[in-house]
Amino acid sequence: MTCLDKFFETVDALEQHFIDRLSDLVSVPSVSCTASNRQDVFKVADLIYQMMISLGIDAEKRCPGTQVIDGQEIDLPPVLLGKYGCGSGKKTVLLYGNPASLSDGWRTDPWKLEYNEETDCMYGRGVTDDKGMEETGSLGLYEIIQEEADKYFADVDCICISDNYWLGTEKPCLSYGLRGIQPFTITVSGPPADLHSGIYGGITYEPMTDLIYLLSSLVKPNGAILVPGIMDKVDPLTSEEKALYEGISICIEDIERSLGSKTLVYDNIRCTLMHRWRYPSLSIHGIEGAYSSPGIKTVIPAKVSGKVSIRLVPNMDCNEVSTLVKKHLESVFATLGSKNVLTIQSDHGAKAWLSSVKHWNYQAATEAVKKVFGVTPDFTREGGSIPVVLTMESCLNKNVLLLPMGRGDDGPHSINEKLDRSNYIQGIKLFGAYLSELAVV
Amino acid sequence: MTCLDKFFETVDALEQHFIDRLSDLVSVPSVSCTASNRQDVFKVADLIYQMMISLGIDAEKRCPGTQVIDGQEIDLPPVLLGKYGCGSGKKTVLLYGNPASLSDGWRTDPWKLEYNEETDCMYGRGVTDDKGMEETGSLGLYEIIQEEADKYFADVDCICISDNYWLGTEKPCLSYGLRGIQPFTITVSGPPADLHSGIYGGITYEPMTDLIYLLSSLVKPNGAILVPGIMDKVDPLTSEEKALYEGISICIEDIERSLGSKTLVYDNIRCTLMHRWRYPSLSIHGIEGAYSSPGIKTVIPAKVSGKVSIRLVPNMDCNEVSTLVKKHLESVFATLGSKNVLTIQSDHGAKAWLSSVKHWNYQAATEAVKKVFGVTPDFTREGGSIPVVLTMESCLNKNVLLLPMGRGDDGPHSINEKLDRSNYIQGIKLFGAYLSELAVV
Numbered sequence: 060m061t062c063l064d065k066f067f068e069t070v071d072a073l074e075q076h077f078i079d080r081l082s083d084l085v086s087v088p089s090v091s092c093t094a095s096n097r098q099d100v101f102k103v104a105d106l107i108y109q110m111m112i113s114l115g116i117d118a119e120k121r122c123p124g125t126q127v128i129d130g131q132e133i134d135l136p137p138v139l140l141g142k143y144g145c146g147s148g149k150k151t152v153l154l155y156g157n158p159a160s161l162s163d164g165w166r167t168d169p170w171k172l173e174y175n176e177e178t179d180c181m182y183g184r185g186v187t188d189d190k191g192m193e194e195t196g197s198l199g200l201y202e203i204i205q206e207e208a209d210k211y212f213a214d215v216d217c218i219c220i221s222d223n224y225w226l227g228t229e230k231p232c233l234s235y236g237l238r239g240i241q242p243f244t245i246t247v248s249g250p251p252a253d254l255h256s257g258i259y260g261g262i263t264y265e266p267m268t269d270l271i272y273l274l275s276s277l278v279k280p281n282g283a284i285l286v287p288g289i290m291d292k293v294d295p296l297t298s299e300e301k302a303l304y305e306g307i308s309i310c311i312e313d314i315e316r317s318l319g320s321k322t323l324v325y326d327n328i329r330c331t332l333m334h335r336w337r338y339p340s341l342s343i344h345g346i347e348g349a350y351s352s353p354g355i356k357t358v359i360p361a362k363v364s365g366k367v368s369i370r371l372v373p374n375m376d377c378n379e380v381s382t383l384v385k386k387h388l389e390s391v392f393a394t395l396g397s398k399n400v401l402t403i404q405s406d407h408g409a410k411a412w413l414s415s416v417k418h419w420n421y422q423a424a425t426e427a428v429k430k431v432f433g434v435t436p437d438f439t440r441e442g443g444s445i446p447v448v449l450t451m452e453s454c455l456n457k458n459v460l461l462l463p464m465g466r467g468d469d470g471p472h473s474i475n476e477k478l479d480r481s482n483y484i485q486g487i488k489l490f491g492a493y494l495s496e497l498a499v500v
Numbered sequence: 501m502t503c504l505d506k507f508f509e510t511v512d513a514l515e516q517h518f519i520d521r522l523s524d525l526v527s528v529p530s531v532s533c534t535a536s537n538r539q540d541v542f543k544v545a546d547l548i549y550q551m552m553i554s555l556g557i558d559a560e561k562r563c564p565g566t567q568v569i570d571g572q573e574i575d576l577p578p579v580l581l582g583k584y585g586c587g588s589g590k591k592t593v594l595l596y597g598n599p600a601s602l603s604d605g606w607r608t609d610p611w612k613l614e615y616n617e618e619t620d621c622m623y624g625r626g627v628t629d630d631k632g633m634e635e636t637g638s639l640g641l642y643e644i645i646q647e648e649a650d651k652y653f654a655d656v657d658c659i660c661i662s663d664n665y666w667l668g669t670e671k672p673c674l675s676y677g678l679r680g681i682q683p684f685t686i687t688v689s690g691p692p693a694d695l696h697s698g699i700y701g702g703i704t705y706e707p708m709t710d711l712i713y714l715l716s717s718l719v720k721p722n723g724a725i726l727v728p729g730i731m732d733k734v735d736p737l738t739s740e741e742k743a744l745y746e747g748i749s750i751c752i753e754d755i756e757r758s759l760g761s762k763t764l765v766y767d768n769i770r771c772t773l774m775h776r777w778r779y780p781s782l783s784i785h786g787i788e789g790a791y792s793s794p795g796i797k798t799v800i801p802a803k804v805s806g807k808v809s810i811r812l813v814p815n816m817d818c819n820e821v822s823t824l825v826k827k828h829l830e831s832v833f834a835t836l837g838s839k840n841v842l843t844i845q846s847d848h849g850a851k852a853w854l855s856s857v858k859h860w861n862y863q864a865a866t867e868a869v870k871k872v873f874g875v876t877p878d879f880t881r882e883g884g885s886i887p888v889v890l891t892m893e894s895c896l897n898k899n900v901l902l903l904p905m906g907r908g909d910d911g912p913h914s915i916n917e918k919l920d921r922s923n924y925i926q927g928i929k930l931f932g933a934y935l936s937e938l939a940v941v
Contacts, residue, residue: 238698242796251760257679257884260811261723261781262755262772264763268721271784275716280709280836282702314703319692322705322839331703340702342800343712345791352788355683355807355847359783366796370701395721398763406796443698 063430066491074484078181080110081483082172085183091136094129100136108139116141123199135199140211150216150497152420153455154490155447164474179480186478187464188222188471201450208454217420218451218459219493225466226439230308231428231489234461235416236336236440237448239371241380241408244347245273245388248362249399256357263359264397267349270363273401276391277367277384278341281324282334284369286341286387292375293338300337303416304329307437309467317468336440340370370442377408409444418458419500426500427492431485462493504871507932515925519622521551522924523613526624532577535570541577549580557582564640576640581652591657591938593861594896595931596888606915620921627919628905629663629912642891649895658861659892660934664904665912667880671749672869672930675902676857677777677881678889680812682821682849685788686714686829689803690840697798704800705838708790711804714842717832718808718825719782722765723775725810727782727828733816734779741778744857745770748878750908758909777881781811811883818849850885859899860941867941868933872926903934 060068070077089103090096104120111118118141125132145151167173169184204212223234247266254263278284311328315321325331334340348363350356369380385403392401415421416438428436445461452459464486470476501509511518530544531537545561552559559582566573586592608614610625645653664675688707695704719725752769756762766772775781789804791797810821826844833842856862857879869877886902893900905927911917 240698240798242798244796249761249763254759255884256781256783256785256809257681257811257882258776259759260783260883261775261779262765263723263759264721264765265723265783267784267786268719268723271712271715272721274712278709280705280713280838282704282706282709318695318700318704320690320839322690324703324705334702335699338702340697342697342701342706342798343708343790344697344797344799345708345801346787347792347794349784349792350786350788350807351790351792355685355809356785357681357683357783357809358785360786366791368697368796368798370698397721398761441698442701443696 063492063495066495067431067488070484070488070491077483077487078172078174078480081181081186081478082183085172085185086170088170089185092128094131094133097128097133097136101134104137104139111139111141114143116143121203123203126198138200138203140207145214151214152494152497153212153215153218153451153457155218155220155451166475169476174480178477180477181480181483182475182477184476186483187224187466187469187476197447200447201454204450204454212455215455215457217418217457217497218455219420219424219462220445220448220451220459221462221464221490222445222448223439223441223461223463224469224471225463226307226437227309227313228466228468230434230437231432232437232439232463233416233421233424233428234439234441234463235414235421236373237412237444237461238336238339238440238442239375239377239409239411239449240368240444241371241377241384242366242368242406243381243384244404244406245270245365245367246362246402246404247273247397247399248402250361253361254359256359259359264399265359266363266399267346267360269392269395269397269399269401270346270365272395273388273391274343274365274367276387278343282340284339284341286383288383289339289369289375289380292379293372294374296333296337303438304332306435307332307439309437313467335442337372339372339375340442341367342370343367370444371408371411373411373413375411377405377410381405381408409446409449412445412448412452412459413440414452414459418460420458420460420497423496423500424460424462424493426496427489430492430496431488462489464489504933504936507936508872508929511925511929511932518925518928519613519615519921522622522627522919523624526613526626527611529611530626533569535572535574538569538574538577542575545578545580552580552582555584557584562644564644567639579641579644581648586655592655593935593938594653594656594659594892594898596659596661596892608916610917615921619918621918622921622924623916623918625917627924628665628907628910628917638888641888645891645895653896656896656898658859658898658938659896659900660861660865660903661886661889661892661900662903662905662931663886663889664880664882664902665906665908665910666904667748667878667908668750668754669907669909671875671878672873673878673880673904674857674862674865674869675880675882675904676855676862677814678853678885678902679777679780679881679883680816680818680850680852680890681809681885682812682818682825683807683809683847684822684825685845685847686711686806686808687803687843687845688714688838688840689843691802694802695800697800700800705840706800707804707840708787708801710833710836710838710840710842711787711806713836714829714832715784715806715808717828719784723781725780725782727825729824730780730810730816730821733820734813735815737774737778744879745773747876748773748880750878754908776883778813780813780816781883782808783811784808811885812849812852814852814854816852818846818851822846822849850887850890853886853889853893853900854881855893855900859901861899861901861938864937864941865901865903865934867937868930871933871937872930903930905930 087099087103089100091100120137123135172183174181247269249266344366349360528540528544530541532541561578564576613624688710690707785807790801
């Protein structure tokens with residue numbers, strides 16, 4: 060029996076202990092976006108801190124300062140740091156875990172871990188993503204990472220972030236890329252107050268008509284971005300990159316199932332994955348300032364703001380993209396002959412992230428997946444953004460690996476969030492195996 | 501001294517009495533859209549009823565039934581009917597008055613008539629439009645008009661509705677037309693729930709993108725309606741109609757002042773008035789189901805509904821217009837190749853109204869304006885709708901005249917609603933003179 064086999068046996072033997080530990084964490088309603096739940100966020104941090112100490116981890120809490128929520132100035136949630144083992148000649152890996160948001164409509168109490176025998180799943184807020192500490196901006200975290208880059212984190216050789224999910228429900232994956240995002244607020248304003256459409260309809264330039272026209276100039280219904288120059292930034296598809304898509308174990312029906320409708324643009328799975336992962340997309344999220352309730356109110360809104368975002372891929376710079384969008388919108392607006400005023404605001408963006416799957420960090424994780432699950436993992440990217448990934452990479456200048464634990468149907472951040480019991484237990488084995496492999500790659 | 505001169509003298513002598521009467525009415529917060537103010541609506545009705553009785557009018561209250569507001573079933577406001585005089589061989593005129601809504605941001609108490617010496621105006625909710633009984637749908641009123649058409653109203657020869665305003669601030673007007681309205685709710689739905697734009701952006705047909713495209717196909721920024729066939733319905737401009745626009749005493753600057761910005765489409769006043777009164781217009785009021793708050797939420801909305809209305813002109817039928825709009829949108833949607841679902845709902849519409857200024861009802865009013873103000877009135881139309889006008893006309897089948905009392909800058913339904921003292925007193929004289937003229941035309 061190898062050392063790793065012994066470790067696996069121990070994990071199996073401690074299964075109920077691990078489930079109880081997760082249960083204890085889930086039972087605390089640590090919602091970080093309301094002032095009234097802030098004490099619960101501290102309680103979760105304390106629980107994890109105590110667990111770290113009892114495991115022999117050299118743990119400490121850092122307080123990043125204060126913030127104002129619901130009109131109160133309150134302490135930010137703490138950042139937990141911990142060191143375990145420091146044998147010379149061995150690699151140092153930085154592990155990062157994050158967690159949890161709340162939604163309504165649960166079948167069970169989201170603050171009580173419910174194990175369902177039939178599905179073999181555990182339900183509860185944060186079970187899969189992620190009873191820890193990010194997701195609502197992580198105020199203060201970035202400053203600590205920056206400050207400690209050449210102090211606390213000076214010896215880090217690679218980074219492993221436990222986030223994201225398997226692509227489907229059966230095969231583990233390692234994630235090596237994320238899209239970035241650049242949001243825009245496009246505002247057209249005319250008169251100082253909303254107008255009666257009976258009195259002014261037909262004789263004034265209506266800001267809403269202008270805005271609708273501008274928004275329609277950004278993207279085609281099939282998703283093609285119409286802003287000149289945007290697609291020029293996209294990296295060409297190499298045969299090497301193409302090969303990574305070949306063996307991926309997911310089909311169109313899986314994506315349709317998770318979508319809940321048959322409204323996909325492409326009927327080819329590789330094309331679909333590429334448009335989620337390696338091509339930019341532009342979505343129109345909504346309009347502020349216009350009527351948005353049920354029924355109808357026949358008013359001409361005086362000032363309307365379209366909310367738009369572009370998902371960025373590697374090689375697309377936030378500022379460059381902003382400049383292209385502004386230039387395009389301004390030139391379209393000039394053709395309208397409108398007397399209204401257009402302003403375009405680029406909100407805070409994040410660039411895309413792309414790691415190298417050839418790095419020893421990924422090799423170690425690949426071997427670990429093989430040892431625990433008996434298969435070579437899928438290499439995946441994700442269409443969304445995880446800002447902390449970029450921060451870690453740029454501040455510490457080390458390879459980052461996303462090592463998912465949950466399945467594609469876990470419903471993170473959503474109602475009835477779940478984690479399969481087997482994913483939890485095999486996931487614990489995976490992390491152990493990964494650390495073990497890191498020592499030998 | 502003529503009989504009319506004596507009447508004018510009496511009105512002047514009773515000025516303070518009339519102002520006190522208006523003051524008594526304004527002091528009751530008769531907001532008909534909340535259950536808690538319903539007793540105040542009854543109180544105003546009682547006050548007017550007592551005034552009618554004390555003037556020798558044969559008055560009665562009709563109770564149209566009940567309605568549910570704020571979860572309570574309550575009595576609808578009463579309809580007051582009254583007869584005064586019934587000399588054989590004389591014409592019978594049906595006079596109709598309506599009133600009042602509430603807004604925030606007043607400089608004075610809206611429920612207290614405030615006379616301002618400097619402006620010579622009286623301020624208070626309902627002073628100009630109109631301490632009476634319409635404006636929020638007038639539930640039950642239409643049924644009573646229909647039921648009583650050949651009973652209580654059997655002898656009516658013409659109708660005078662005291663609504664609308666002077667075009668500007670100096671010259672009285674008679675109104676002979678209103679635009680109608682046909683609202684639409686255009687819904688595009690895709691997946692069963694909102695989507696993460698990182699995960700689904702670029703691979704699904706987004707309902708919002710489809711809707712924006714559909715909305716942009718309806719109207720140009722300069723207000724030109726793009727729905728094929730709509731403009732074919734518009735009556736051609738005759739030289740006779742054109743002549744009515746020649747003498748109208750308003751200029752572009754007046755309209756810009758009331759608009760509060762220089763965002764008019766036309767720099768020609770007649771063109772502007774025609775596009776307000778005799779041409780249709782299409783406004784996009786808003787979108788339901790998409791993000792509409794400050795900031796940004798990078799979600800792909802699953803189901804979005806555009807709220808649109810077309811202001812109708814004479815000869816445009818609600819059903820025909822609905823058919824044209826649906827046909828157009830469905831054909832545009834078909835070109836998108838989207839897999840989402842489009843549904844178009846035509847909400848309750850109202851057709852346009854156009855009276856004949858040559859009718860003796862208008863002649864009598866014209867003579868009355870000359871006697872009181874010494875000028876020939878402007879003949880105006882309005883861009884909005886007043887549903888009761890159509891009901892009266894179609895149920896009783898008699899000529900309807902809109903006889904305005906207030907000025908174009910009164911701010912009806914808005915904050916700081918006012919009525920010039922002189923308009924009130926001269927207006928009372930105008931109604932007396934109109935009745936007197938009716939007897940001789």
